[in-house]
Amino acid sequence: QMIEIKNSIQNTMKKIEAIEPDIDGNENMDFQPIMERELLRQQRHYSSPRVLLSDNTPLEPPPLYVMEDYIGSSGVMNQTSRRRRFAENKSHRGEYSVCDSESRWVTDKSSAIDIRGHQVTVLGEIRMGPSPVKQYFYETKCKQAKPAKSGCR
Numbered sequence: 001q002m003i004e005i006k007n008s009i010q011n012t013m014k015k016i017e018a019i020e021p022d023i024d025g026n027e028n029m030d031f032q033p034i035m036e037r038e039l040l041r042q043q044r045h046y047s048s049p050r051v052l053l054s055d056n057t058p059l060e061p062p063p064l065y066v067m068e069d070y071i072g073s074s075g076v077m078n079q080t081s082r083r084r085r086f087a088e089n090k091s092h093r094g095e096y097s098v099c100d101s102e103s104r105w106v107t108d109k110s111s112a113i114d115i116r117g118h119q120v121t122v123l124g125e126i127r128m129g130p131s132p133v134k135q136y137f138y139e140t141k142c143k144q145a146k147p148a149k150s151g152c153r
Helices: 002-017 037-042
Strands: 051-054 101-106 111-113 119-121 126-128 131-142
Touching: none
Parallel strands: none
Antiparallel strands: 051 131, 101 131, 111 119, 126 131
16 A cells, blocks of 8 residues: 555656746646545555554554553553563564664654655645545654663663
8 A cells, every 4th residue: 555655656746846837937836646545445455554644643553563662652551460471473573672762653754765665755744635644654763872881782
């Protein structure tokens, strides 16, 4: 879904660049790309849990990510319950963090790397029918670095 959306956006961006100047010689900057709901519906198999098109800021992390990692989470996990000692999600098995991280939804991206590894332009706002939507990215970054005395984590 995201590749086709991004390809559609890239095609739209190419069309914007190819806009002929108005009579006074200035390009028409009022052009707003319009996304078709049908395009989004057809291309669901390209979706990513880390990318979301929405008219509202998401209140929770993607379903596959743990709540304790999310900055915006207000709920506190039950500290008295015990957890089993196995990887709950196979995609996280064998991953080791190199820093204390924090995750949040962001909308301030102007470019991104798509599934194929190509750099693509991210539109700030996309008009879909009567309401505009934004493209949210679930981003994980290291917190402020405080190196350990030994230099290792």
